[in-house]
Amino acid sequence: MAVMHQLAAKACVALLTVLRDVGSLSPAEAWTRVRERAPEVEHDWVGPGGLTAGALLRVQVNHLVKAGWVYRDDQRWEITSAGRAALRVHPSPQELGSALAEAYDHWVDRQHAYWRAFELAGAIPEGRWAADSDVAAIAEVSARHLTALLEAERPPGWRRVLGSGGRVPNLDTSCFQAWWDELAAEGLRHQNGHFDRVYQLGREDLRQLLAPPETLRRAWLLRSDVAGNNLATLWLADGFCSLHAHLLREMAPGASRAEVHAAVEDDYGEVATYSERTKLTTEVYSFLSQMSPGDLVVTYTDADYHIGTLTADPPWFKPSANSLATLRRRVEWFAGQPIPHDSIPAALFAKMTPPGDLIELPDAVPDLLELVGDREPSAPFTLPDIDQDFARKLYFPAEWLQECVELLRERPQLVFDGPPGTGKTYLARKLAAHLTAGKPQNVTFIQFHANYAYEDFFEGFRPIDDGEGGMRYVKRDGPLRTIVTAARRHPDQVFVLLIDELNRCNLPLVFGELYFLLDYRDESVATQYSPEEPFILPRNLVIIATMNSADRSTRELDAAMRRRFAFKTLHPDERPVCDLLAEWLRAKNLPDEAAIRLEQLNRLIQHRDFKIGPAYLMRESIHNGGLERAWATQIMPALHELHAGDRAALEQYTLSALRQARSS
Known part of the structure; x- marks a missing residue:
């Protein structure tokens, strides 16, 4: 006669197989199908104290849940993504029984740590997500076991714990679509199967969620x-x-x-x-x-x-x-x-x-x-000076970069403007990383466009499914309000909001009453959707924006906005941009033809805003036989608007024409 653990393993294999093939079942339906698939479980079972084979199965389901292989509620049992994987890897009762015992023992040994992870998942605010690796690291548990247990136990907030890059970690789960839809309904944007990192909470933010009361x-x-x-x-x-x-x-x-x-x-x-x-x-x-x-x-x-x-x-x-x-x-x-x-x-x-x-x-x-003297004064945040090593890596003069920092100290809003290819966005990102001491969670990047609105930027109502076939509206924080919340929690750290293409939207409509706060960081305003909450822009939040001066589809900044930002122009005819490509080529020991041709090209272009920046040519692959391709596919298309429809006029800007003019 089979011993208890052998029958238990057979029952688990049968149950997982049935749930995989049929879908979720009530406990009674599941037991009926297990008996049909493995009748020996009931036939050979002689339980202690009158324990029935059906009761044995219920005990095993508890083990399966703690292993992360089965989800159970009051009405149904359902196989999880980890359960499907276990069935594939351990098809025999002996193998699966051993793996189940190991997984269950792991739960018993580490259950307090997993409860801490569940508590952390429940503390993640609506509309935000965290990486399973970060939650696991804080709780000191296995990320693989954690994702399995979250799907099996489904504590509050479990769907907000995602895999690397913001993907749903358990792709083989039957609740994948519901998982995805629920997060999307909370306002999380997604692309190519990944939720946007702008909504991700870093480890430090997660630790704050578990801070003592x-x-x-x-x-x-x-x-x-x-x-x-x-x-x-x-x-x-x-x-x-x-x-x-x-x-x-x-x-x-x-x-x-x-x-x-x-x-x-x-x-x-x-x-x-x-x-x-x-x-x-x-x-x-x-x-x-x-x-x-x-x-x-x-x-x-x-x-x-x-x-x-x-x-x-x-x-x-x-x-x-x-x-x-x-x-x-x-x-x-x-x-x-x-x-x-x-x-x-x-x-x-x-x-x-x-x-x-x-x-x-x-x-x-x-x-x-x-x-009241009950707390030591908090250390003030500081904007760090520029060091020579940082400037050298960017091929920019340290004095020029230091002036950017000084401008931000005087007024924490700065715009880099200039023609395309001058490195505005690249420089803004690098400067943000420097100011925040390399903390990516302290930097938020957004891009304005013609349809961008106040509700996208700051706060607004979004429709979600009410679960009864209708819709309801919930208030969602935009990227500005989200980063302001983080900056308030950490007043000793610098936070940076990067706005790309600042002049592509209707700025008065996007900023609304927030215009005032750009000038008066110590004042508060009543916002459109939360007038009962005074809103303040903290001084440790820096705003760095970029503007493309050649884009004719953009809007001119009004005087009110220009007054609130400092401006640094990046232009191919002016330092430091005019020397940038030549310095980069020398540092890389590459031929100087690209710098010569670019200078030659910009002398021909009469319109200041259409001159070409060096960033198009600052890739090593271009200088290993790819200069002609880069010129034809990147620089020439950028000049089409300058002579729209006049191919003859554009011909003078081709690489071959410039080479010929140089040699003649």
Whole structure:
């Protein structure tokens, strides 16, 4: 008679085969088909304590899930991509049983680390993704086992963990299309089977998601002026803060927004306007359900600010004189107060300007803790100087590059403009890498085009499937808001937003109210889709853009935009670009003909914006017999617009014509 582990292995092979061939099945259907495929499992089974063969299969399914080979919910079992692979590699019961035992033992030994990986997956925000290798490295687990387990366990956020380059890691899974569609519905752009890296969270960002709760505390401004009475003295004396909601019924801490909305509509429907009820709903919901122990609370009198910490006591309702302070939370106010108005940093003060009795102060905790002496001042970010080695690699003068850094220190917006082929985008990328100390996660690259809009750039609503055959709209962050969030989390680091083809779009429509912030980095604005959240451009975010001066389809920058950017021109007739190709050829020990012909060509071209930059010819393959091909296929097409339809006029720019003119 077969021993237990042999029958268990046969049952697993039969189950995986059935699920592979038939698809997902209910446990009862799966057991029926396993008996049909391997009747000896039931026939030979004699279980201890009356354990049936069907119960044996359920035990094995638990092992299969922990191996990452089967997905199980309350109604069905389904083979995973890893399960299909295991069946291919281990077709016999003996082989598969051994592999299953090894995989299950690995889970038992490392389960706490995998739970940490699951927690990290659940913390990845909607509309972002992380590489399986990064999640695995942080949790100290195997990336291969992790992707298998994520598909088998399917914890919250599991689909946001992708393979290298942003691809769905388990291509052989039956849920591939749903996986793909869900991420696309979250607003992640994709191309050629890969989701865009602009949405990827790096390892440092992922570590921040698992930071201890105290580092994730929030800050709130609670105004103490209620119906002409300043309650700050009462709050400070009795150790609490309060929200004016005198008509509101008592509600439990943690009430949902829908519950608060219903109560406010009932209790204030006849005495408050729609906008007043909406405001009160937001404030009561925040007070009851979003403010947490450890959060900071700020209030002020005519002359001073006061800062405190919410205790673990839940919010409560208490009748008070004149019903001014009915909804309360316990606060431990910092000693050594008050803080004078003029001690508040400008950037922090800007966050306190929106109206409302209770508003959240985004990314304000470090500044507030510094004010009360509870935290060492954070190291300021610095834009690093240019060193000779960096300049030498770019074949640019160090002084010219250093001037770019100085301009960014004065005003953190810079444009490289000039004709095509002058290396604008290449230089912008290299400079961004230098400024961010080589951290790719600190650089975001975008390209403007004629249809680019505010909603693409900053924030907007996107339609997604509501799961019931209809559509609903969700708010999505654009690349600017995403990189601003990262810059706020790391105020000691430099972040760079690269904008290619700056003048290809309608800039006033794309930037909207954000125009103002380019001049006033310490001020806040109310944005179009999130007016309740004060938005600030942090000073550690640098914007570097490029403009193609030869493209006639582009728009002229208006005076308002030109005033907000510094400009550095890259032109073939001017240093450093005019010497760039010759220096590069000398450094590579290559013939100098390309530099001679390019200089000759640009002398013939009368229109300044159509002169040709050296980047077209800065590839070694061109100088190993490929100069003629590069000239015909890259440089000549770039000149067609200069003499549209006049082939005779273009003939003077051909390589053969230039050579002949030089020799005559």
